[in-house]
Amino acid sequence: MSKQQGIFDLTELKGKIAIVTGAGNNGIGWGLCKHAAGHLGMHVVAMDLHKNLVDSAQQRLQRAYPAVKVLGIACDVTKPEELAAALSAIEAFFPNSEIGAVFANAGTLFNKTILKSSIDEWATTLNVNVLGVVNTIQAFLPKMQLSETGSIFCTTASVGGLVRGDGGTASYQASKHAVVSLTESLSFEIARRSPQIRVHVLCPCIVESALPTNSKTNAQEESGEINANDIQPSSTPTIDFAMTTENHAQQVFDLIAANKFYLLTDNVRPYVNHDYPFEALKIVRERMENMSDLTLDNAGAFPTEPGDTKTSTLTGAMFREARKRKTPAAK
């Protein structure tokens, strides 16, 4: 029986549509849009919450990649009716093109412990990160199943969806574990019926983005503190040891082409220009070893050096080097 579907020739994607949610803020989704248009010759649909963001994405992408067609759609992934309307808009705008890739990438993060998170923050996190992915699958997958040519359905989880729960981002980690699990289920569910659709779960480590700021902005807009018309695409902060969104997108498509299901995009050469990886696989293995012993090791909650972060997962070379340099550890 086949484990997966074999090496994927990405040139098959040329002229097809790449749909990317959470693409309006110069983060991971933005990088995927640029790669799809610029390297793969795909038409692109950039989706995000606010009209300003997607209009800007559409204009910038169309200017940079005139050979392909670009559409920006304002769409809240927690609302199935908005995703259904997005599919209709895509069908009308691209009457002769098939969907080649969907990246269910929109996400939100509140950096708080369980006791300090409000239930509203938990609800938003689970609604966007988990149900938003489910809604995106339900909106686009049936259409993709009608085509017999190869395509990609990729959800965005996080390395946090593969490692053990840690201090500070409990709701985020829990949501990303759910994304990993539901994407494994999706892969299994359609393995026989729709083998032409390759399912992947993206588990990034540290990529340049303004995710915490954007999450706060969106929450403020939701509560009426700021007006959606005033929201502009965020500028991307420089984060120590982070991968650029362009290099990250290259790694994503390299892993897809190589037939990997878990797109664990660690901060390694040639995608970064340093030798301080996150060491994600090491931490995943430690978790698996603990699980096979039925134990949980909380040693990370007792840091030995003053000022050290309490963590069981931010322990790789990247974080050791950040501590040595006394720069803030990457998020």
Ligand SMILES: NC(=O)c1ccc[n+]([C@@H]2O[C@H](COP(=O)([O-])OP(=O)(O)OC[C@H]3O[C@@H](n4cnc5c(N)ncnc54)[C@H](O)[C@@H]3O)[C@@H](O)[C@H]2O)c1
């Ligand atoms: N940057 C990293 O290091 C990193 C690491 C692991 C996982 N991730 C994941 O990558 C994905 C992209 O994040 P990013 O870091 O590029 O930050 P980002 O802020 O650029 O992207 C997230 C986008 O999702 C959008 N969004 C939020 N709620 C939405 C909703 N209801 N409907 C539609 N869009 C919505 C936001 O407006 C934002 O543009 C997220 O799922 C995030 O959890 C990022």
